[in-house]
Amino acid sequence: MIYEAIIIGGGPAGLSAALNFGRGMRHTLVIDDHNPRNQVTDESHGYLTQDGIPPRLFRQRAANDVTKYKHVKQTDDRVIEVTKKNNLFYVATKNSSYVTQQVLIATGLRESLPNIDNIEAFYGKSVFYCPWCDGYEMRNKTLAIINPTQAIMHLAKIVTNFAKEIILFTDGTDVLDQAEKQLLKKKQIPLYHQKVIGMKGQDGQVTALQLENGVEVPIEGAFTYVNWDTNFDFLKSLPIERDETGKFKVDSLGQTSIPGLFVAGEAKESFAGQLIDAAANGGMTAKMMMMQQFEKEFTK
Ligand SMILES: Cc1cc2nc3c(=O)[nH]c(=O)nc-3n(C[C@H](O)[C@H](O)[C@H](O)COP(=O)(O)OP(=O)(O)OC[C@H]3O[C@@H](n4cnc5c(N)ncnc54)[C@H](O)[C@@H]3O)c2cc1C
Numbered sequence: 001m002i003y004e005a006i007i008i009g010g011g012p013a014g015l016s017a018a019l020n021f022g023r024g025m026r027h028t029l030v031i032d033d034h035n036p037r038n039q040v041t042d043e044s045h046g047y048l049t050q051d052g053i054p055p056r057l058f059r060q061r062a063a064n065d066v067t068k069y070k071h072v073k074q075t076d077d078r079v080i081e082v083t084k085k086n087n088l089f090y091v092a093t094k095n096s097s098y099v100t101q102q103v104l105i106a107t108g109l110r111e112s113l114p115n116i117d118n119i120e121a122f123y124g125k126s127v128f129y130c131p132w133c134d135g136y137e138m139r140n141k142t143l144a145i146i147n148p149t150q151a152i153m154h155l156a157k158i159v160t161n162f163a164k165e166i167i168l169f170t171d172g173t174d175v176l177d178q179a180e181k182q183l184l185k186k187k188q189i190p191l192y193h194q195k196v197i198g199m200k201g202q203d204g205q206v207t208a209l210q211l212e213n214g215v216e217v218p219i220e221g222a223f224t225y226v227n228w229d230t231n232f233d234f235l236k237s238l239p240i241e242r243d244e245t246g247k248f249k250v251d252s253l254g255q256t257s258i259p260g261l262f263v264a265g266e267a268k269e270s271f272a273g274q275l276i277d278a279a280a281n282g283g284m285t286a287k288m289m290m291m292q293q294f295e296k297e298f299t300k
Helices: 012-023 055-067 151-160 178-186 275-299
Strands: 002-008 028-032 072-076 079-085 088-093 097-105 110-112 142-146 165-169 196-202 205-211 216-218 221-224 227-229 261-263
Touching: 002 012, 002 088, 002 275, 012 028, 012 055, 012 072, 012 275, 028 097, 055 072, 097 275, 142 151, 151 165, 205 221, 261 275
Parallel strands: 002 028, 002 097, 028 072, 097 261, 142 165, 142 221
Antiparallel strands: 079 088, 088 097, 110 227, 196 205, 205 216
């Protein structure tokens, strides 16, 4: 069988797209390997009607909504290659292969944490990257901000809103100018340039950062940088155009430079957002994809 659309990724972007495809009665397959970035955390915040929901329950509920629509199938598998021939896409997975007219990349981001000993033990529990997602839960604490770029000042402004006290760590760089350093001094905000080499604490609660010069700085939580990209191996056979930052070039419908290949959610932004943004974008992109199908069918 030839699917009308295959969605790679069953997070909020992919499942919101799937819900719309189901309601549009389009033969659709969702392929997801259940390895989302937010699985390290216990609660998701800020999604209207779902505030505080465990990420796994959010996904289960979203998948249940989609199950009602018989045109959509969901499979637990990993996409390993996508190729295109004669206007059709061939999607190879670990366990099978499929053919489809359109593909939606809804894979989220590929994430890697900074090279700090033990960070995995605290990431998603008391160490986060997004103050809009988790700042409220970290309120009234002494919070580290770890970031080796100019963005550290931007984060300082946001995290100050939540914290009792902030401490800045530029992790081996000296990115701030004199005016910024003076402002921090005036506000009595400590600034460390040394590399952060480790985290200490227990049961997910970070209690100190270890610096390369042997100093330990006590903290009660942290917002750290993480690294993201969308250079997925399964896209290697497709000559997709990207901008200078590596972001997919897309038109106003969310279509990449390959006709019929769309992208939604965090993969589209090439930057982390929130569940509600990903879901909204997935739903809208599915409608744009269906519109492309309807145009073809109506005018042929
Ligand atoms: C620690 C942490 C805390 C967060 N807290 C919040 C919060 O409180 N509130 C909030 O709104 N947001 C929060 N977020 C952000 C939120 O998780 C994302 O914005 C959202 O999940 C992005 O949705 P998405 O559908 O684009 O991608 P994802 O949810 O990442 O889903 C992508 C899916 O694609 C699958 N996939 C990837 N590649 C393949 C492949 N080759 N084959 C098959 N499947 C594949 C993945 O396994 C995954 O299931 C948090 C994120 C993290 C990491």
